[in-house]
Amino acid sequence: KDQVFQPSTVASSEGAVVEIFCNHSVSNAYNFFWYLHFPGCAPRLLVKGSKPSQQGRYNMTYERFSSSLLILQVREADAAVYYCACSSNTGKLIFGQGTTLQVKP
Amino acid sequence: GAGVSQSPSNKVTEKGKDVELRCDPISGHTALYWYRQSLGQGLEFLIYFQGNSAPDKSGLPSDRFSAERTGGSVSTLTIQRTQQEDSAVYLCASSPRTSGGYNEQFFGPGTRLTVL
Numbered sequence: 001k002d003q004v005f006q007p008s009t010v011a012s013s014e015g016a017v018v019e020i021f022c023n024h025s026v027s028n029a030y031n032f033f034w035y036l037h038f039p040g041c042a043p044r045l046l047v048k049g050s051k052p053s054q055q056g057r058y059n060m061t062y063e064r065f066s067s068s069l070l071i072l073q074v075r076e077a078d079a080a081v082y083y084c085a086c087s088s089n090t091g092k093l094i095f096g097q098g099t100t101l102q103v104k105p
Numbered sequence: 106g107a108g109v110s111q112s113p114s115n116k117v118t119e120k121g122k123d124v125e126l127r128c129d130p131i132s133g134h135t136a137l138y139w140y141r142q143s144l145g146q147g148l149e150f151l152i153y154f155q156g157n158s159a160p161d162k163s164g165l166p167s168d169r170f171s172a173e174r175t176g177g178s179v180s181t182l183t184i185q186r187t188q189q190e191d192s193a194v195y196l197c198a199s200s201p202r203t204s205g206g207y208n209e210q211f212f213g214p215g216t217r218l219t220v221l
Contacts, residue, residue: 042212091136091200091208092161097149
């Protein structure tokens with residue numbers, strides 16, 4: 001079955017580097033997407049690709065079946081739900097359950 | 106510029122009633138996707154459109170669910186004879202195209218459906 005797996009919760013302290021891990025069992029998937037979601041708002045793409053990449057404070061690692069999102073210098077305002085997703089050739093995204101990031105001051 | 110919009114933002118209905126959820130994608134985006142997020146769950150794919158046709162409807166949970174897209178733009182997701190388990194946030198996303206599976210999907214804020 002095509003599934004994406006990620007931890008339900010990650011906790012961190014302000015200023016630290018946070019890592020959120022994701023792996024999948026999606027056949028023919030080769031791209032990872034990391035979305036940020038504040039409930040009630042539209043999910044927003046942070047970083048994507050089939051190789052390691054960086055967008056501002058967001059780094060993405062890449063392996064064939066796994067990826068990590070690294071958030072540098074995490075802030076309280078980063079507390080939200082982070083979704084990992086994989087895509088196949090059709091463009092359909094398979095999402096993980098989402099990881100709630102908790103940030104302690 | 107305008108992003109993806111969805112209406113209504115909230116919908117409360119009684120069990121057994123039909124509901125229609127609307128999505129206005131970004132102008133010029135040929136691909137449109139519907140997802141559902143049930144409480145405590147991740148985003149679940151429902152259906153996607155390329156233009157007005159739906160090559161993949163595999164995520165629709167039952168025949169009570171249907172969707173259409175007209176003019177390559179607006180899409181409507183219809184749920185007939187709603188059940189309590191249909192309560193969820195329904196998210197729509199659009200993308201310039203589907204080929205390659207690499208294109209960013211731009212999401213709307215969702216419609217929160219509550220079935221009493």
